[in-house]
Amino acid sequence: MAWLIVAVCSYILLAVTSLIDKILLSGPLSNPKLYAFYVGILSSFAFLVPLSALFAPGILISLGGDPYQVWSVPGWNLLLIGMASGAAQIYGSFFYLAALQRLEASRAVPIIGCLVPVFGFFLTAAVSGGTAVLGTRELAGFILLIAGGWLIMARGVSIKDGGLHYVLQASFLFALAVILSKLVYLEAPFVNGFPLMALGSVFAALTFLFSGTVRKTVFGHHSIDKNSRPNLLFFCGQIMGAAAFLLQSFSVSLAPQASVPVINAMAGVQYIFLFLFSMLASFFFPGKIKEATDTNSIIQKALAISLIMAGLAIFALN
Secondary structure (H helix, E strand, O other), X not given: OHHHHHHHHHHHHHHHHHHHHHHHHOOOOOOHHHHHHHXXXXXXXXXXXXXXXXXXXXXXXXXXXXXXXXXXXXOHHHHHHHHHHHHHHHHHHHHHHHHHHHOOHHHHHHHHHHHHHHHHHHHXXXXXXXXXXXXXXXXXXXXXXXXXXXXXXXXXXXXXXXXXXHHHHHHHHHHHHHHHHHHHHHHOOHHHHHHHHHHHHHHHHHHHHHOHHHHHHHHOOOOOOHHHOOOHHHHHHHHHHHHHHHHHHHHHHHOOHHHHHHHHHOHHHHHHHHHHHHHHHOOOOOOOXXXXXXXXXXXXXXXXXXXXXXXXXXXXXX
């Protein structure tokens, strides 16, 4: 069950990234298009994966890759699916950031976290022709993970300020990105397929340059506030986010096709650590990060953690 361990590690890193995103979106980098642009452009560093074939072919072989195939031209079908996956991830990030900016994180994040695996479940069944579905026991674990992920952060289902369409679009695109990436990994090993998705992310990011605000901020010199450009905290967050995305993609490549939605449903693991990290960060950023620590909230989160642990146990013992 290596895919399960790798996925858990990715969500721990994503918890830190989410916390940094919230801090930056409430201050220096408040434009979701600009933020998504920088995130997508930094995806170009994923091309270091095939470059490593020149210097460490043994490592690539141990990860299931072929240093010679990395440099081969993929078929058009595989190329388009890989690029579509990367593009869906970046556009999903934009809608996620827009939702996070307009709604309380404690409402937007768990709703998206619950909808993504649901979309993923039906998309997986659709693309596999109904052959890649969870068994009864796995389905029970899947539901426990979703329920725990909702309970640990949810404070109701109220969606205000026109945020519903951002939540739905982010959820669908995140699910689509993962499902398409699995189709790539069914045809190519991880180190051969991952750069295709990075290419799609970069192209998607470049489309944000159609926004005048993004262009002025990226290429401007004097008229734009320097605080709206990436800072050290942003780059630290993106390094951890890139590592998380790499690990999550690797877990998708390892997991059976039917279990891919489960990786999305494991977002509750991210929320556990986000809760813990938020409590710690609230001491350093009291005006930007708040975390409820009353008795009812603690009981709610303890129950949620129990559900998530039970769901993980089902898959770990399967």
